[in-house]
Amino acid sequence: MNKSEILAEVRDYIDNKEPKRFIPGKSYIPATSPTIGSDDISMVVSAALDGWFTEGKQTKEFKRLLAKKLGMHYVQLTNSGSSASLLAIRAMEEQNSMPYVITTALNFPTTISMLYTSLYWHAPLFIDIDPYTLTPNLYQLGELYDEFKGKIAGVILPHTLGFPFEESKVREIIGDEVLFITDCCDALGAYTKNNGLIRHVGYYADYATLSFFPAHHITTGEGGAVLTNHPLKAEIVRSLANWGRDCYCLPGQTDTCGMRFEHPSAIDLPKGWDHKYTFTRIGYNLKMTELQAALGVSQIMASQAFFVLRKANFDYIKHGLSDLKHYLQFVMLPDWSIPSPFGFPILVNANRNFSSSELIAFLEKNKIRTRRFFGGNIIKQPAFSEQPRLIADTLKGTDWIMEGGFWIGCQQSLTIEMLDYMIDIFHKFFKEQNLK
Incomplete structure (x- = not known):
């Protein structure tokens, strides 16, 4: 049996499963539930049959599709939305280590946890939200920004439950002096209109984060992403997600830069040191697997x-x-x-x-x-x-x-x-x- 025949069998199995019948008052109606069909399962099986399980062609394709969907240039896939937040906050710290971060008191716990446990400890400056629109109180944002100007590392704001706030106005308030992170984990597919331009949420931020937990708009089982339009900001996130390595070769790649053993080394490293094992940041391994990305490809296409x-x-x-x-x-x-x-x-x-x-x-x-x-x-x-x-x-x-x-x-x-x-x-x- 060849691969095409196996995938046809998989599709047939999924398509012919008897759907659960809804019985009012007997069947639970979930608050969240993923939609997984034969396209999704066959994509995952296809990736498994290819025999490559870490970052590969499906990861590359999922990045491309996400960047296109959000209108952003650089994507780092992660193993969760919380990991995406961690990377964005750590990247913020590298660029601005001031002690305060403005965020909303209505928030997801892991975002706040990372302010307290990251490399540089940060005290949150909490602002309110408008209960009628679920958007941050931008008047309070401006007040706190003016009061603590010069002591703020960044602003982290969520698009709560997929109802966007005006990112462009936040950018007007804070300018480019501090990092702006938007939590888009609830908001894939949401847009704002500004002076005739329609932009996906995250566009005006330095970093935008996404989650692909099964509860969200699309799923990769577990997973997330950090997106940015800035190449240097993207490089920081890439390194942090890849053990803190300086080298940008993907798994399975070698000598992409052509200078693997001639790369300028830190003063304490031996001459000719392998650049694949040069670590310039205190990093993590937070990458997405190829099987997760394969599911992401089929999900984002739907x-x-x-x-x-x-x-x-x-x-x-x-x-x-x-x-x-x-x-x-x-x-x-x-x-x-x-x-x-x-x-x-x-x-x-x-x-x-x-x-x-x-x-x-x-x-x-x-x-x-x-x-x-x-x-x-x-x-x-x-x-x-x-x-x-x-x-x-x-x-x-x-x-x-x-x-x-x-x-x-x-x-x-x-x-x-x-x-x-x-x-x-x-x-x-x-x-x-x-x-x-």
Whole structure:
């Protein structure tokens, strides 16, 4: 049996698997779920049959497709989104080791963890977010930037749940004096409009990070990426992800520069030292495997259809719940925003006679999975509550989201039958509360 015949068998096996039937009230509706088809599985099997498991042709192709999708020039694939954040922060430190970093209090824990555990310790300067748009409070950003000017290493801001903020305005505030990192892990496929230009999120940043965990828009099982438009910034990230090596040969490559044994060496290295074993940074091994990249190639080729379905599902849920707007707050979309919903966010309006916890419990009881906004107000989490930090004048928006916010799924795998069931269960809750 040749390779083509094996792959045909694989496709046939996947295509003929009996799909799970949705039974309302019996089947769980996940908050997140990947879409994996025969194209994906056959790509992974094909890569395995090629017998090359570290970076290779699939890695190269996935990088090319990601760069094209985001409109950026350089891509470093990683083994997770958290590793992507680590590399971006370490690269920031090499270029600016000042003690403070501005970020949002509504955040994912590993981003903040890396500020405390990186090579140069950094104290976060926490700003609030607008609970209506899920975007950072740029007024507070400007205030803190002016107050701590000359002491700030960088600004790290997330595009929460795929709803973008105005990166161009952040760049106007901070200029090029500090590093700007955008966490795009939730936001693949999201864009902003600025003076007639439409740019993918991450475009205005020095570094943009992505995650390909199964919960995200596309998946490589585990995986992530760091993207940049700057060749020197890209070189720092590449070296850090590759053990701190100075050499840029990929696995299996030798003497790409033509100077493997003639490369100028550090003063303490012997003359003629092998450049493949020259380490100029304290680095890691955070690379993506060839099998993960193969899955990434097939996933990103299908991603546009995923984005369209997610947005359609988001709109369908919003329309179905629109009569509950006196009780629930749904995210507002500014004119400049082209979101790529990671989930459907919901805020329970203040001064209602029910809590978000009660609504969440009711949804979970009826097999609808829910998620909180990651770490909520991160300074209230046990791991971070005693850590040094400074905060803006108020974090009221973040606190409201932590108290009253959660989200449900709108991913491309959800059917109309599932969406209708979700909408019906919401209405059932309000009917039982005598609110409808």
